[in-house]
């Protein structure tokens with residue numbers, strides 16, 4: 108979960124690379140480094156800490172090369188130190204490599220290389236790559252581009268794990284070599300210049316035409332040309348994809364932070380997710396899916412599998428599928444699913460949700476489900492992401508780039524898209540016609556209702572100001588509201604570092620209530636009129652024990668006094684998480700700001716988790 112960027116063209120590479128790295132910092136910010144091809148050879152500059160630190164090193168400004176690679180790191184193997192920072196070079200300092208991913212067999216490869224006289228400066232897994240390439244290239248009789256590619260192919264065949272790799276070699280001063288497997292890498296095509304990046308937004312200001320590499324595909328870039336090869340070095344032909352996002356989608360604009368911008372973008376992102384997918388009175392036709400009533404009737408189960416916030420989106424929609432389609436639906440954490448030998452069969456439908464489309468556990472879970480014969484659907488926000496390459500069917504949320512590490516607009520778009528899929532199923536099954544029509548109307552009203560929730564945030568900000576120094580917080584709800592409680596607690600802990608836990612409200616008295624003492628904050632979510640009175644009783648139990656309460660609701664709650672009540676518009680309980688989560692996103696945001704933390708880049712986290 109590092110970020111890599113590359114440039115080859117006529118301009119000085121350094122500012123372009125630094126600009127790209129700054130945009131990729133959400134992927135990791137333990138260290139940063141850059142290598143450019145200078146007249147005297149490859150020059151690398153790297154340091155522990157943020158990308159901005161590179162600019163303080165006087166040598167950085169002196170880099171004149173027009174070909175370069177760069178890296179921002181989320182440390183896995185080896186502490187965040189200058190030495191462990193990328194780029195890494197081979198012992199002869201002829202080949203420079205930046206790498207995103209993990210080389211699982213690096214210990215074995217290091218031993219092999221050690222036995223062949225190679226030494227290692229860093230504790231990283233990556234350092235084996237330039238040395239392995241060197242090892243094979245040394246054994247080539249003729250030193251030409253094909254021989255170098257062959258050496259790279261041999262080295263890559265030795266690697267187990269995941270990688271997106273950029274390589275510079277001194278013999279090919281006007282070339283750049285890249286290859287990927289299970290880690291993201293996109294190639295931006297320019298005029299007389301070409302770009303590499305871990306994601307599209309980082310280089311969107313330079314080009315809108317992108318090539319996406321499949322696993323084990325090479326690209327050899329020069330300023331005017333890009334050639335593609337498979338692992339056996341046969342040439343392949345690729346068409347660029349034109350990306351229609353406008354650049355402002357990847358800029359903060361007038362907002363202080365990406366997270367705030369993304370929270371406020373939700374009316375728009377939800378509108379984009381809905382697109383033309385549903386229309387009142389017309390049967391939903393998801394062009395990406397070709398299911399039939401018979402197929403849906405044959406299903407033994409639906410599994411929704413994801414990690415973190417994406418898994419919470421799955422929890423939020425399980426009930427819609429079960430209520431309207433009457434198909435048993437299970438929601439699983441990908442890292443658990445893949446190791447619990449799930450009872451997936453050819454009659455199962457497995458839906459995998461991943462904003463980035465690169466989460467290692469979710470991809471592995473998808474591969475497992477496929478191996479067991481299930482049909483698989485990927486839901487992602489990133490076009491061409493790894494998960495969409497693996498799945499039988501892919502649907503995009505179209506929420507636009509999500510840059511802040513804490514996911515907000517992706518969550519609400521995932522819920523909306525899953526609800527639309529549930530509607531598509533219900534219509535195929537020919538059930539609950541009137542209720543489904545009603546649900547469609549409510550989905551179409553979501554963007555304006557989200558606008559309403561966002562109109563006045565002052566009470567949320569004031570409550571954040573009241574509790575930001577606290578150490579613990581609890582989030583409770585019943586039914587669908589309990590899944591929102593989980594998301595609210597996750598948002599708060601990840602960006603404010605306040606210990607926060609979510610409980611199904613009825614569970615409190617089975618243990619957690621022992622933690623309630625004078626002044627502790629309890630957040631209650633109530634959008635289900637049948638369950639709200641019960642949650643109110645649970646809230647009274649904590650108020651009696653001294654808790655401060657922050658309530659998000661669209662119910663009339665009489666005879667109880669809470670410390671703060673945030674009213675949200677009435678909506679079907681099945682899609683209420685799209686509204687009720689917003690005050691919780693804002694609460695976490697304002698608390699983090701009050702504490703003076705880096706909201707967009709919380710400690711120890713990275714946006715896409717490409718390790719197990």
Ligand code: F6R
Pocket residue numbers: 414415416417418460461462463464465466469512513514515597598601714715716
């Ligand atoms: C929390 C958050 C994470 C991600 C999780 C899955 O705010 O962003 O919990 O939801 O890492 O990421 P994706 O959706 O990219 O698979």
